[in-house]
Amino acid sequence: MKEFTVKIKSLTSLWTGDADRKNTTLRETGIIGSLRWWYEALIRGLGGTACDPTDTKCEGKNHCDACELFGCTGWARKFRLEVKKINNETILQLIKLREVEDVEWGLLSKTLKIIASWGAIGGKIAEFKYGLIKIVQNDLERFSLGKAQLKKYLKKQGTSVENPNITRFVFINKDLNYETTKKTKDELHFLKGQLGKAKRYFYKTFNGKPYRFFAYAENDNEYNRMIGFLSKSGVQFVKGKEIIGELK
Ligand SMILES: [Zn+2]
Known part of the structure; x- marks a missing residue:
């Protein structure tokens, strides 16, 4: 399969704008940045490496376990995210650009579940009024996350910072x-x-x-x-x- 859909309902506003724009259009960058932040925290918690893409980041082939999926300079992200808003549902479309391993979809699914059950997503998640979501449909659910599979997947290379974990x-x-x-x-x-x-x-x-x-x-x-x-x-x-x- 080339494309997966995750439908979410936002309980509070999703901040996806930037300083010069009002929060009217949903923007992929805000979502992907936040998704990556949680993904990194999960990867670190599972014993993998994850750099800080805003500071000490990886480059090229020798990259961390988070850049493996999300990309860095010289290593392209394996999927594209499209965000559409239909009525009060937000549709996240994850489109495969290169080969994505099942374990990577599994990790993404887990990340989304953590966000929905315990966290928040989008820009400004430190502010009280933004980012609570509920998952309505998750096509990634079918990808389980096994310990053995994960052990094989995590290369533990590249640059890594310790937090958040x-x-x-x-x-x-x-x-x-x-x-x-x-x-x-x-x-x-x-x-x-x-x-x-x-x-x-x-x-x-x-x-x-x-x-x-x-x-x-x-x-x-x-x-x-x-x-x-x-x-x-x-x-x-x-x-x-x-x-x-x-x-x-
Ligand atoms: Zn990295």
Whole structure:
């Protein structure tokens, strides 16, 4: 098959514009950038390499496991993404440009599921009002993600940075209220952005109510503090490791 469709419904706006344009047309770049960001986090969590395409990126044949599918200078992306909006559904069309391995479709499918169940997509995902989606149809569902298959696939070459890594994420979808969110980001001050560094917590509302929170630590020490704090606060949260743990 040459082409796969993923239909999504956006629960909140998808930011796909840039500074000079209003959010009227859906743009592939915003979606693909965000999709890649989650894909990299997943790849790192699975033990593969993933560079930072905005900074320390790969070039040419010796590239990381994320560039293998998404491309870099001298190595073309294996698929093209077309984004169409029909009524209130957004259609993502993934069109094969070169040979794509089943495991790569499987990884993309997993990435989309993580985004829909736990995360957010598009530009400005750090802002509360953007990026919540629901998957309506996923043609990539048929591609499973097996451990053995994955082990063979990950080459662990190229440039790699350590973060974000899905195994150092926490996700909250239940019992979320404004106080918990505030306490969490006050107590875990490292999640707040600093000069030249983006914040690492993401808070989402839906219909004006707290809906979802996710954050990531950059090292084990931070991660343990995060888990310790959330455990004490009694909030139900899910660890990134548990999400990967679903792999067979
Ligand atoms: Zn790379």
